[in-house]
Amino acid sequence: MGEFRMPSLGADMESGTLLEWRVKPGDRVKRRDIIAVVDTDKAAIEVEVYEDGVVEELLVKPGEKVPVGTVMAIIRSDADQPREAETKAVGAEQATTEAAPPRAQKKEPPAPPPESPAERVKASPYARRLAAEHGIDLKTLVPSGPHESICAADVKQAVEAAKAAGPEEPPPVAAPPRAEEAPAAAAPAPEEVSGWKDPEAMRRAIAKAMARSKREIPHYYLQTRVDMRRTLGWLESENRRRSIKDRLLPVVPLLKAVAMSLQEVPELNGYWIDDRHQPQEAINIGIAISLRQGGLIAPAILDADLLGVDELMAALRDLITRTRDGRLKSAEMTAATITVTNLGDLGVESVFGVIYPPQVALVGIGKTMEQPWAENGLLGVRPVMTASLSGDHRATDGLQGARFLDTLNRRLQEPSKL
Amino acid sequence: MNEEKIEQTIFNILKRIAPESEPSRLSADDNIRRALDIDSFDALNFFIQLHEELGVEIPESDYGRLNTLAEMRRYLADRLD
Numbered sequence: 001m002g003e004f005r006m007p008s009l010g011a012d013m014e015s016g017t018l019l020e021w022r023v024k025p026g027d028r029v030k031r032r033d034i035i036a037v038v039d040t041d042k043a044a045i046e047v048e049v050y051e052d053g054v055v056e057e058l059l060v061k062p063g064e065k066v067p068v069g070t071v072m073a074i075i076r077s078d079a080d081q082p083r084e085a086e087t088k089a090v091g092a093e094q095a096t097t098e099a100a101p102p103r104a105q106k107k108e109p110p111a112p113p114p115e116s117p118a119e120r121v122k123a124s125p126y127a128r129r130l131a132a133e134h135g136i137d138l139k140t141l142v143p144s145g146p147h148e149s150i151c152a153a154d155v156k157q158a159v160e161a162a163k164a165a166g167p168e169e170p171p172p173v174a175a176p177p178r179a180e181e182a183p184a185a186a187a188p189a190p191e192e193v194s195g196w197k198d199p200e201a202m203r204r205a206i207a208k209a210m211a212r213s214k215r216e217i218p219h220y221y222l223q224t225r226v227d228m229r230r231t232l233g234w235l236e237s238e239n240r241r242r243s244i245k246d247r248l249l250p251v252v253p254l255l256k257a258v259a260m261s262l263q264e265v266p267e268l269n270g271y272w273i274d275d276r277h278q279p280q281e282a283i284n285i286g287i288a289i290s291l292r293q294g295g296l297i298a299p300a301i302l303d304a305d306l307l308g309v310d311e312l313m314a315a316l317r318d319l320i321t322r323t324r325d326g327r328l329k330s331a332e333m334t335a336a337t338i339t340v341t342n343l344g345d346l347g348v349e350s351v352f353g354v355i356y357p358p359q360v361a362l363v364g365i366g367k368t369m370e371q372p373w374a375e376n377g378l379l380g381v382r383p384v385m386t387a388s389l390s391g392d393h394r395a396t397d398g399l400q401g402a403r404f405l406d407t408l409n410r411r412l413q414e415p416s417k418l
Numbered sequence: 419m420n421e422e423k424i425e426q427t428i429f430n431i432l433k434r435i436a437p438e439s440e441p442s443r444l445s446a447d448d449n450i451r452r453a454l455d456i457d458s459f460d461a462l463n464f465f466i467q468l469h470e471e472l473g474v475e476i477p478e479s480d481y482g483r484l485n486t487l488a489e490m491r492r493y494l495a496d497r498l499d
Contacts, residue, residue, distance in 0.1 A: 236478065236479070239478045240477070240478070243475070244465055244466055244469045244475055244476065245466045245469070247462065247478060249458055249459060249462060250458070251458070290457075292436065292437070292438060292455070293438070316459075317459075320459050344458075345457040345458050
């Protein structure tokens with residue numbers, strides 16, 4: 001049985017107002033379907049459902065304001081079917097770790113999963129999700145994770161192999177086709193579901209999150225100067241052979257390098273929740289995006305480490321466009337496992353950011369500017385970018401932070417491998 | 419295409435990118451990015467739309483020469499004869 005609760009769409013959110021349901025009782029829903037629109041202090045957000053199932057009952061009416069965590073709907077999940085009965089414990093465990101948005105874990109720190117029945121393939125929840133998304137059968141993979149379980153890396157490898165082998169197959173549709181569009185669902189007035197809230201409400205929301213961060217998180221800060229000559233040279237030659245609309249922004253190779261460095265220093269990718277460091281497997285990079293009317297918001301590019309530079313550019317373009325139009329999805333608001341802030345456009349040399357709770361790190365990118373650079377006893381002029389890391393000292397030490405910045409620097413010296 | 423028409427096209431695009439601004443109030447030598455708070459993403463969109471409307475493909479290496487209205491008018495007029 002699934003309870004669909006008012007999600008926490010940001011560390012600063014205490015309650016939300018249901019604007020509309022996009023489903024009605026009896027509708028079949030698939031994981032990632034948008035089923036409701038919720039109004040927060042910052043914006044109207046489209047909220048996704050996290051498991052397949054059938055909508056049994058809607059408990060909250062449009063216009064009602066309820067606290068985060070309030071049960072809003074009952075969704076009978078496919079996992080409730082009798083065939084799963086013998087693996088119920090496993091199923092339920094997975095439902096909490098895999099299905100709930102990260103902050104929902106607050107209430108139940110995940111326990112070690114119970115022994116699975118022999119026929120069930122052992123795999124991490126994230127590996128399962130990835131496999132489902134890419135249409136890969138877990139049984140065909142060779143496990144390399146602990147206790148012979150399949151981890152995300154195994155799936156990623158298979159995805160890469162499949163990509164190399166030929167055109168990607170469309171992911172299989174797990175649930176039967178959806179029932180026809182609900183004609184009953186009220187069509188909302190467009191200005192209700194899109195567009196950002198007034199600047200004052202957003203300012204208060206930012207104030208709350210940032211004050212909490214500085215109250216609770218003992219930040220440490222590191223910075224390093226990076227010679228950007230190779231990366232910029234690579235970018236220039238890449239962009240020269242692209243038409244204008246396919247060109248990459250300089251931040252794209254930076255984001256890619258951040259994602260790759262997090263694979264090497266995974267401790268910085270994740271959360272601090274309930275006095276516990278909880279590194280995450282998925283690398284969802286929150287991007288601080290400023291809004292024209294003031295304020296900022298940091299939605300995430302999901303699974304950034306799985307995207308090539310062109311896909312990353314497309315994802316960034318899509319995310320920025322929808323952020324500025326006020327059309328974000330709930331997963332993008334809740335799933336960031338780290339945040340990148342880039343103030344380079346404004347001519348700022350370095351930025352030491354405030355970590356967005358419950359994340360444990362923030363990467364700051366400054367402006368790339370020509371500077372004197374000494375190397376091998378010679379003085380030259382190079383385009384230099386200052387990268388910084390703000391780390392949560394409860395979760396990691398300067399050592400991990402230093403390893404991350406060093407890795408980032410090395411990645412940016414080998415741009416063709418990005 | 420005359421410079422007036424070029425300028426009108428530039429204004430229309432800027433207005434779409436920065437709806438709250440009044441591009442026609444820019445003076446010829448204002449740095450547009452700074453005056454209208456245009457970041458690198460907006461700037462790329464600006465050049466894409468300029469390409470779509472005027473058919474001028476501007477190489478990335480020329481971005482630095484296109485900071486003000488006066489510079490843009492001259493650059494585009496040269497290529498739109």
